[in-house]
Amino acid sequence: MPQWLTLCLVFIAFSATSLLAAEDRYPTFTSIEEAGADFLVQGEYVGLAGGVLPIAVQVIALGEEEFEGVMFQGGLPGAGWDGKQRQYFQGKTTDGKTEFFGKYGYKLAEKNEYWQAIIENRVMRGSDQSLRNQLNDVSFVLHKVQRESPTLGDQPPEGATVLFDGTNTEAWGDAKIVEHDLLDRGAKTRQSFQDYQLHLEFRTPFMPTARGMHRGNSGIFIRNKYEIQIVDSFGWTIINRRFERNSWVGRCGGIEEILPPDVNLTYPPLSWQTYDVDYSMPRHDKTGQQISPPMMSVRLNGVLIHNRRVLPPESEVRDDREPGPLYLQDHHDQVVFRNIWVVEAQ
Template identity: 40%
Template sequence: MNATVTSITRRSLLCTLTVASLLTALSARAAEAKRDDTFLEAKDAGADFQVQGEYVGEKLGVQVIALGNERFRAVFHQGGLPGAGWDGQAKIEIDGATADRKTTFATADGKGYSAEITDGTTLTGKTDAGASFTLKKILRESPTAGAKPPVGAVVLFDGSNADAWAGGHTDKRNLLASGSKTKQLFGDFTLHVEFLLPFRPFARGQGRGNSGVYMQDRYEVQVLDSFGLKGLNNECGGIYTKAAPRVNMCFPPLSWQTYDIDFTAARFDDAGKKTKNAIATVKHNGVLIHEQYEIPGPTGGGAPEKPTPGAIQLQGHGNPVFYRNVWIVEKK
């Protein structure tokens, strides 16, 4: 066999191996994209769940997002965590991965912030200036979690039954599943809702624990696992596609979270013409995210505006999102 033939054979073999490697990689990515690992309780959620979460130290907070297959993203907040010291300025995001029981975060060029987590409770690292830091993992709780309904409130769900809900059903934990709306209709009100998002590390965007709280079945406050994300108007706390929250207060998945909503319905004249927009003030986990926001019209999937009361809907979106301690006070 001459040198030319040998060279062609080698190039052909190399090409075949390259294509095979590429196909294998694409196949692996496709298989990963189809993964639907969904966890409803922390005890079952695995090692990645133990790493993800919130870490805080002196004038610095970090949110670690699990992305599946021992991959993560760390989001650095100067001053502290969102709603607890963050200065609201630009965030620093660094990807990382776990190997040999250590999760490491570093930029591709080795410059900038770096960090590592070795025990699931402590994050250590250095800033871009070389200053060392040590952060401890915390589990935040909403200050209004477990809030008792005041005198005169209508208790919509307390764990005993789902009778107040059309199509409502509970699971073995006596939690209300998403995908139902109240039988009773409401005008102006204050509403307290507590919700639990699943841990779905391979899911992305709107597939990551999607639900929503609809006021009057017309205006949605989005419910979504947006932990560590930008806080857009279609993410958790957003008045869906209308207004982004002032700050992304989404806790990590499998943490109980709260919405406290003060709602004033749209007003109409005798001819049925709208004269005032509906108004909503919303607190997410006790932090103000919308103040007296005028909602210009129904959000996506919402019922048409009318001078009539409407239901509270806990949107079902194919995701196992659950609710507890739901009550409402009508404003007379």
């Protein structure tokens, strides 16, 4: 066999193996029943320090019984957090008990002896000596909670265009129903839209060993142009994801990998979450000059994360006065959708 042919066959075999490994690299769970013990530990916990100071934590599963997390003073993001005070921690489960210790410094590489906690039976108990400037008793007890978006299950008003209600995919091209009544990613509406309000519900998978943008990635493309990011960015902050690509502007709720959300309102994976979007197209005068840019307001899980954001200008090769479809990005992760409808502006 010629050497060049041998090299080609080796390259093809290597490429195929690499692609297969990429497909199987991250265990993916789409149901709570199959997600395992780590899923039961990860999530949100709220309670009091010293019996008086509201605090909350987000525990992120990393796979193989390892975890990291963030503590917030005042409550969870969007539910009391003061927007300032945070502590970071890491932990591991041993013999059914998950123990945590504080972290700080560059890349959170230093151990914070002031902070410690244990989770058993959905309850976190611990202490934080850094609260001594506010409290005499710095112990805390937090209970696991499951937040639900206030717009979850909202029904389309009169005059709305129902795009997906779980029964058929007539409004979509390249679409399929999975898990009996959910819409798979990769679908694009047959109809195009201009100015409208959008309601959409989505669920990201539980992928504990995946990192960064490989963790439950998808997106909503408004007019098949402006992407509102979907990704499992639960617990991400500018500190604990400082060195991961797009972890700030590309987190859930980011627009176009340019405009970050005002606050990270991502719920834990396998939670049903909501987007409520108000989009208005650019306006032009009779000569074709733009007099108003495209703008968008976005609520993630009921909380305003973009308020009338002016969007980046569109490409000169595309007429930005044309309506466009809604596209649900296929990024190869098992993100699913339901209850999708729009109300077009009159």
